[in-house]
Amino acid sequence: MALDKIDRKILTLLQKDATMPVAEIGRKVGLSTTPCWRRIQKMEEDGVIQRRVAVLDPAKVNVGVTVFVSVKTNEHNDAWMRKFAGVVDEFPEVVEFYRMSGDVDYLMRVVVPDIGAYDAFYKRLIGKINLTDVSSAFAMGQIKYTTALPLDFAIVVDDDK
Amino acid sequence: MALDKIDRKILTLLQKDATMPVAEIGRKVGLSTTPCWRRIQKMEEDGVIQRRVAVLDPAKVNVGVTVFVSVKTNEHNDAWMRKFAGVVDEFPEVVEFYRMSGDVDYLMRVVVPDIGAYDAFYKRLIGKINLTDVSSAFAMGQIKYTTALPLDFAIVVDDDK
DNA sequence: TCTCGTGAGCAATTTTATTGCGTAACTTTG
DNA sequence: CAAAGTTACGCAATAAAATTGCTCACGAGA
Numbered sequence: 355m356a357l358d359k360i361d362r363k364i365l366t367l368l369q370k371d372a373t374m375p376v377a378e379i380g381r382k383v384g385l386s387t388t389p390c391w392r393r394i395q396k397m398e399e400d401g402v403i404q405r406r407v408a409v410l411d412p413a414k415v416n417v418g419v420t421v422f423v424s425v426k427t428n429e430h431n432d433a434w435m436r437k438f439a440g441v442v443d444e445f446p447e448v449v450e451f452y453r454m455s456g457d458v459d460y461l462m463r464v465v466v467p468d469i470g471a472y473d474a475f476y477k478r479l480i481g482k483i484n485l486t487d488v489s490s491a492f493a494m495g496q497i498k499y500t501t502a503l504p505l506d507f508a509i510v511v512d513d514d515k
Numbered sequence: 516m517a518l519d520k521i522d523r524k525i526l527t528l529l530q531k532d533a534t535m536p537v538a539e540i541g542r543k544v545g546l547s548t549t550p551c552w553r554r555i556q557k558m559e560e561d562g563v564i565q566r567r568v569a570v571l572d573p574a575k576v577n578v579g580v581t582v583f584v585s586v587k588t589n590e591h592n593d594a595w596m597r598k599f600a601g602v603v604d605e606f607p608e609v610v611e612f613y614r615m616s617g618d619v620d621y622l623m624r625v626v627v628p629d630i631g632a633y634d635a636f637y638k639r640l641i642g643k644i645n646l647t648d649v650s651s652a653f654a655m656g657q658i659k660y661t662t663a664l665p666l667d668f669a670i671v672v673d674d675d676k
Numbered sequence: 677t678c679t680c681g682t683g684a685g686c687a688a689t690t691t692t693a694t695t696g697c698g699t700a701a702c703t704t705t706g
Numbered sequence: 707c708a709a710a711g712t713t714a715c716g717c718a719a720t721a722a723a724a725t726t727g728c729t730c731a732c733g734a735g736a
Binding site: 465509 | 518526529530531532533534561562563564565566567568569570571572573575576577578581583600603604607608609610611612613614615616617618619621622623626627628632652653654655656657658659660661662663664665666667668669670
Binding site for chain 2: 714716717
């Protein structure tokens, strides 16, 4: 599952634009179409590349507002966590959800059109599961957002190129 | 720029899997290839669809740890904000960056291999820009992560279908 | 040196994307 | 009410890209 320099170049390109023809990717990384294609296939099979998706403009689909919701709880057992996860999964407004260390127990990122919609979401959420300590922080603006992960840390075997 | 029910169905599919052939998308939304293709083109031109990207498995590229970094500052001017934004842009580890209301001024999501790498990142960051009040919260696990935005709020004109 | 395993490339072949053209439904206007 | 324009559809042809089969070259180990 190790990635060499060419693999990482390919991934860098695909993280930016997954519509680029394999022939062009090959050209950019110094490979002909076939071996380049095979490398991509392998990375998909290995699960390094999970999927290819369309990224939409949040404002254009009317979810320009991001809210970070912190949750503290007393229920520190696995069953409750699963239930919470299940509930959250039902809400498409929740685009990210983390179990945290430290001060808060869970953190989620929620996208909505405006404050009013957030309030409606909030009511629906607490209707589905009992949450005691919830705190919401509104983002005034998204300065950076990328789906591209840094590849500088990827495991490498042979990296002389 | 309004989206009807068919457009939203198309977007739902493309947000899940952008490799699906247009013919198949058309079949699923009850349209032949051409009009379906034209709708997709239009949404790309309109910027509703921003891009198509490959999504990688964080663990497989060795950035399995997410850290949320909160920043408070006294510098509440536009120039400083731009500088900060510029600095952050240089760091591929920072995948999201928000200007916040309330308690903290900025919030960023950082992905790294481990605590040690986070510390190294932190040192590099504060070497680039003077930050006084920084607080880091580690995620113990990612329970949900999706690039798919909810389409329930999208602006609609004619939605009788 | 011989043989095997790994990657590369060329040249089909198959799949998809893209375009040209004609038709039907709905709207606007005289 | 009908003519004319606009919009969206579908079929069929064309162009582009993905995918596969086969062969060749290189380096490691017997």
